[in-house]
Amino acid sequence: MKKEEFLERYAIERKGTNSLKWDKLEERFGDADLLAAWVADMEFKAPEQVVEAIKEKVDHGVFGYTYVPDSYYEAFIDWERKRHGYEVKSEWMRFSTGVVTALYWFVHAFTKPQDAVIILSPVYYPFANAVRDTDRTLISSELINTNGVYTIDFEDFEKQIIDNEVKLFIHCTPHNPVGRVWTAEEAERLLSICDKHDVLIVSDEIHHDMTFGDHTHIPSAIVSEGKFSQRVVTVTAASKTFNLAGLLTSQIIIENEALRKRFDKFVNSVNQTEVNLLGMTASEAAFRHGADWLEGLREVVKSNERYAVEQLTAHAKDLVITPLEGTYLLWIDLRAYIEPDKVKEFIQDTCRLAIDYGEWFGEKSKGFIRLNLGTEPRHIKQAVDSIIEHLPTSKKI
Template identity: 85%
Template structure:
């Protein structure tokens, strides 16, 4: 599907629909009158087949306890095989009401209080929360930022593991917010260091479907022909790809039998809910029929990125935009124009935008912003144009 058709069929105004992104601006930002370009969800309706499948359930009218049907496993397993080359087995799969919930479970299940848990910073902020809120010790290895392109400081990564006796590493692949789709070489290097020092790896692959050009997502479990699969715990969902976050359904993949048992034992102590019927229904239909929809979405995101990159290059060339290899989140360094302490005032009070601030993702990222590209071009145009118009020249 092309961009025009996608926008025609799926773009929709979400204001006044209990949308966290649009209708909680006053509470989250202290100003209801902002253009919402923050949290990672989108102004697009789900594929028709998803809506039809949900309607069928609703029309039947019974919402009793349910379970993950065989057809769900089939749909997900086919999707992983076809789109990511990962041959998942049904018995490795578990479910949770969201990836973030699962992150908390993993930290609790696989580490003890005070144990050191590592992240690559800056990264999606619930990673740090999951470590701190569970009484573990947060260890960050700072990514190297070279003119906006981020790479892993492998030496520091290993040093931090050794110095802090790290037990678990929470990996984000593709990486939010720096837009990297880690290469096979990077992934192998990272995982081999984890193997060398017996560090377990949680691989958050929620952004796996949103990659561009030659950048190919490689599930951590199949890096180097699956060499590290026994120490990898994967979590992913149809929620980011198909804009289904409100349906609270994600899946966990654990190949290692002992780890799976450890996980089950922990989860049994905190969670006795079955799966969400509507979440399963929606995700199954999305995996079965959503590929064309996803192509259209990718075109929209890429075209939004192009607009931002071209406009900033022409009118604000000192501003650094990180290349978008994956995710629909654009990471922008405003520091050449604005003092980090003044970014909030500039973005909210002057530009009237609600975005994610760099410091949410890591203490060294103050002065950066994250712009959500999963929206109508008109919103991106407004956001970019407002930034350019008001940017102090330096």
Template identity: 50%
Template sequence: MEQAAFIKKYATTRQHTDSLKWDALQARYGNPDLLAMWVADMEFKVPEQVTQALQERVAHGIYGYSITPDRYYQAFIDWEQARHGLTLKRDWIRFGSGVVNSLYALVNILTQPGDGVLILTPVYYPFFNAVRDNHRQLVTSELRNDRGHYTIDFEDVEQQIKANEVRLFIQCSPHNPVGRIWSEDEETRLLALCEQYHVLVISDEIHQDLEIDRTNHPFKSALTVANGRFSNRVIVVNAPSKTFNLAALLNSHLVIPNPKLRQRYDAQIGRFSQTEISVLGQVAGQTAYESGAAWLDQILAIVRDNYHYLCTTFAAHAPKLVLADLQGTYLTWLDLRAYVQPAATKAFIQDQCQLAVDFGEWFSPDDQGFVRLNLATNPQNVREAAQRIVTCLSQMQK
């Protein structure tokens, strides 16, 4: 489908639908009229096959206790194989009602109070909370930032693991907010350090399908790195929710290849959650895995074009702005510090540009001056946001 026709068919507005992104602007930012570029969900309707499958299920009118059908497992397993070359066994798979819920449960199950848990910052802020709220010791290693190209500081990672007796590493792959898809070399080095120091790994791969340039930066699951050498110490958490815009349907996965870790998980998960499956989440997820690939490819092309638009607009009108390389996720990480004092970022972005964004300090206390913008939206929103930033910067300089 032509991109314009796809946008016409799928892009929509969401005000007055109880959308966190649009209908909580007053509560969260004190201004209901901001242009919302925060929250990692999309302004695009799900693939039409998904809407149809949900409509059929809803028409039945019963939402009683349900089971996960074989067809769901097969759809998920086939998707992982076809899209990422990841071979899953059905008995490795468990279900959750959201990846963040699973992070909290796994921190509890895999570590003891006081144990060191490592994260690479800046990172999706619930990673901090899952460690701190469970009274584990938060250990951070800051990513290196070379003008928007982020890399792992392996010496520091090793140092942090040794100094803090780290037991668990929670990785974000692809990495929200800096947009990196870790290369196989980087992953191998990182996971080898975890192996050397007996550190377990939770790999949050919820953004796995959001590959912006699949040819040059393909996503590789931690379970397939180095031909699966590390899979015994890795638990993957992922979901169809980011890929297909299904977050509120509360259906996510844990993949646990190691039978001992699986037993430990099964024996303990009941302490934290007695949730049954989300039947609508599974109907939607199954249908999306079976028939949503073409829709996803169109979304990725839009995100790529939106990113390209930002890059060229900023290069032309505000060349000292730095956008991080966008390899994975639909979230772009913008460094405003060349123009705006870090402490004035909120006043600039929120009060002058009238934008609702995720602020840098939410992802790391050191990252005031950065903002995260969501590009899984109608290109007209991206154009509007870019124009506001450029115009307000030029007014500021006068």
């Protein structure tokens, strides 16, 4: 589907619909009157087939307990095989009411209190929360930032693992917020280090479908022909791709039988809930029918990125904007123009925007912002134009 058709069919107003992104600005930012460009969901309706599938359930009018039907496994397994080359078996699959919940379960199931868990920083902030909130020890290996392009400091990653006797690595692939789609070589090297030091890998692949150009997502379980699959647990969902986050449905893949047993034992002690009927229905329809919709969305995101990068760099050449290989989240370094301590004042009070601040993702990222590109071009234009209008180009504020 082309961008124009996608926008025509799916763009929608969300204000006043109990949207966390739009209707909780006062609570989250202390200011209700900002343009919402923060949390990663979008101003687009789901594909018609998703809406129809939900309507069918609504028309039936019964919302009793349900289970995961064979057709769901079929749709997900097909999607994973066709789009990502990963042949998943249904017996490896488990479900959770969101990826973040699954991350907490993994930490509980596979580590003990005080065990060290490593992340590549900056990264999606619930990774650190999942470690801290469960009384584990957070170890961060900083990604190397070379003029906005982020790479892994493999020596540091290995050293941190050895020095801290790390037990678990929470991996973000593709990576939020630095937009990387890790290459086969990077993935092989990273996972080899984990293998060498007996570190379990939690692979958060929620952004797997949002990749651009030649950048191809490789599920961690099939890196190097599946060499590391027995130490990988994967979590993914249709939610980020198809804007279904409010339906609280995600899937976990654990190939290793012993790990699966350990996981089940833990989860049975904290969760006795069946799956969400509408979440299952929507995700299945999305996996089955969403490919064309997704093409349209990718065109919109790419075009929003182009506008933002061209305009911002034309007006402020020292802004560093990280190339978007994957995700729909643009990572911008404002430090050439704005003192890190003044970013909040600049972005909120002057530009009137609600974005994710760099320091949420890692303490060394103060002075950066993350702009959500999964929206109508007019919102991106407003955000970008406002930054350009107010950015001091002569000296730092």
